[in-house]
Amino acid sequence: MKVGIAAALMSATIAVYADDLESFKFDSAPTAVQAGAPPSCGFESFKAPAGLTVYAAGAYSGREVPFQIDQSGHQATQFDIAVNSPDKPVALILGAYEPTVWNIGWTQGTNIVAVYVSGYHRQAVAGLDSKIPILNSSYHNKGACGSSYVTAEANEYLNPLSRKLFGQPVTMVYPGDQSGKISVGLPFGADARLVTSSTVSPESLRDKQAPLAGQAGIDVAVKNGSLRAATSADAQAWIDAKVASSPRRDVPPVAGAVATRPSPSVYKAYVILKAFTFPAGLYGGNAVTFYVPKGVPLPSGQPGHSAVYDFNSLRCEGAMCR
Structure with missing residues (x-):
């Protein structure tokens, strides 16, 4: 399907981007943020659909961006998450230690049904349609699920958390790095296209009381x-x-000394x-x-x-x- 045709078929709040898995960005993508702490560790009125797949992704930090999103004094980082799961609905568990913007895009046919995000500092989610539920639990917002982040190892907490939230263990963990780009799910075809909402830019998450970084x-x-x-x-x-301001020392000079x-x-x-x-x-x-x-x-x-x-x-x- 051509990009123009696909875009015409979609809501005005959705944008379609050509897929470039080496350097994909959603710098003009929207941002849906759940800033407050959840009252309990769970999604309200969420029922896992049949065939649900749970993917986890993250790292200590992503790529640095030139602003702060909280008052921690830490420069914000960003992850661009590209999801390809056209045959099964997807729930995401995302986590980073540093204050992080999670910018999410997905292939047409991929159905993201829920996102859980956690970390030590503030975490914010960009690119999702406002109808997709987001559960944000971090040390920053004193979330009911506590705080954690995803790595290549030491993920013993992930399956118990996933069972609590989604009724099943994590299917696969995708560790990130400071490039800030993570591909999740099935391999992307050469003609793949990424979809993302286009309401608010990630830069709008910047804490206006803090200087640019x-x-x-x-x-x-x-x-x-x-x-x-x-x-x-x-x-x-x-x-x-x-x-x-230096006191004069009453000592003789030394030959050859500089x-x-x-x-x-x-x-x-x-x-x-x-x-x-x-x-x-x-x-x-x-x-x-x-x-x-x-x-x-x-x-x-x-x-x-x-x-x-x-x-x-x-x-x-x-x-x-x-």
Whole structure:
């Protein structure tokens, strides 16, 4: 069936996407979210259909996205879940530790009847029609089913949970990784198409009270005047301040000795100009250098691996301090 014909036959709230299992994304897909904690560990008025198959998928985290979805200070991650089960109805058990958006698509003919999602931090489900029930139980929302996440091993809890929710054990576990893409069910044919709802984008799950994560958060802070790029003059000012504050030692010089001096970096370095919150995700290659001038308060949040040179205390905090 051609994509255009299929789309015409479907509700206006459904979109059809060409299948690309190596790089599939649903960046414009809708989001259906059950944010509150379930009152009990079970679906309301849910009856498992005949022939139901239960699949589990997840990992510690998916691929990083440039925002937060909660106040944990952790950068959100995302999994794109592609489901192919045209011959049997499907229930999904999904789980990650980190705050995660689960973006779900399925082949035509696949019938997803229920989704259970869990984790330590906030979990949110995208791409499902609003009629499909979602049970969201995490440590974040103090869910009645507790909190857990899916891995390649140590899944002893999965079958008891699946029997409680769906009356049968899990058929197959699909471990994920930081690519954030998991294919679930039967192999996908070359002409497979993915269907997903199209009401709200996953980016709408972003916690508006938290800055964008990583370099995206830095770029926004520069644009709005909270930061400016640091120069060699800022680094030299730190060196001068540290030298001036160091007590003079009454010791003779040593022949051949080289005096050590602080050498802060100006690579990916920024001066904080006003009250500021560190973006989440400033780890590894996203770590930067911050200079805090006198009179400017220390930022709130977590600097990650970044170096923070504070002219107020003349101290540097962070693994990148020099």
